[in-house]
Amino acid sequence: MNSVHEQLFAAEEKDILQEVMNIAFGQASAELAEVIDIFVVLSVPDIQILKGSDLPDYLCKELKPATTVNIIEQSFLGKFSGQALLIFPEGAEKELLHLFTQDQEFNCQDIDVDTLETETLLEVGNILIGACIGKIAELLNDVVAYDPPHITAKNLTLEGCDSPVPSESFAISIRTRFRFEQQNVEGYLFLIANQNSVDWLKKALMAFLESFE
């Protein structure tokens, strides 16, 4: 893993990337709290440079192999482009739906609960991914466009699963664990940067640091 990392990023570049992510995720959680009026606790983001083929093993290590998960994927496109994967353990969708409906009498006969839970996952994904990617782009003077989020895996058991990204690609995995305090729901966010973004990203990171001169 280290050799892959060293091929792509110098230690200083990785440190700057880590700090940009810290700031972006911190600001994103503040904005999320405003939008959905809940307290979001984010962990220190951990950055790993992985080969796409190593991602399932990495996820197994992080989330335990037997974990069944739902994965929301959203692509983003700018000078910084790639995919964001938001991973929730199965069952989180029920908790999240409750989060959105707890203050109101819920009565919608046209939509079944399964659909609502799926839509909730997508909406939470949209908000969380948009806030995080948007902040990263803003800090690095980029503007990104997004594809709509979609559920890329439902009730997926991690052990033995295929990689959600091409095996030969490099993934800059930026993993943060977040918790919605009121519901005690935890999830993981991974950003998979396209390899053709890497040169731009390296320059942007140095420019970010130089902006404080």
Add this chain to the structure above:
Amino acid sequence: MLKSVLIVDDSPVARMIMKKCLPPDHGLTLYEASNGKEAIEKFLQFTPDLTFMDLTMPVMDGFEALAAIKEHDPQAIVIVATADIQEKVLRQVSEMGALHTIKKPPSKDRVSEALQMATSAMEGLKQA
């Protein structure tokens, strides 16, 4: 007049940015710590006039470190530097005794303002 500042952040880059945002002629003695536990140790060792404290850190977070420092020295001047400016966070650190919170990334203006606030607080403490 501030003489020493402790900068607490797990990111070496964040500490570097904070130092770059200090006025060029600051004349301050600077100390650094990379987590809350180290911050407490450095605080006890050097008794800095001002501590810039990050919140999200491994080993021990900034909330715990702030509580420990204020317990040891209720007059300690601690300014939180965080990107996480959720209202609940701001309220919590304020209740815990932080003088102020600056939003990350810091800027020269924000840091300068924080230094002025810390200087005023220090003078106020001396007069009291």
